[in-house]
Amino acid sequence: MDEFVIRSDKEAKVTFDSRRFDHTGWVTAYTITIDARGLRATREVENLPYGSSPAKLFGELAEEWSGFKGQKEWGAIEGEFNLSASSDAIGHTTLVVEILPSYASPCWSAELSIEIEAGQLERIASDAREFFNDFT
Structure with a gap:
């Protein structure tokens, strides 16, 4: 998988791509890009082996597809980007x-900020596991 994309129905998307690997197959770096009307921002992210990938967060979201209380958060270990998720009752x-x-x-x-339908969460979690080689 060359890229992993999360799309919203409002012309916004988040793209993970440009993976680099070490000799063991670990994803050592990748690029994240956010796109929306009038906005495009890209940042390279280091993915150190003692951190966790965003696949963990996306897996949790898929498991709790019917909703959860509060916020779920994940941050890149070197501080390049953060993810936070919340859900509503529908x-x-x-x-x-x-x-x-x-x-x-x-x-x-x-x-x-993008809205994701519950039906998208399992595909997103699966794509994230594949992109980050994270099958734990």
């Missing part, structure tokens, strides 16, 4: 993707 999950600035100038950040 099976919609809101995913907020926050791309954070690097410490080099110029500094910028971007945030995208």
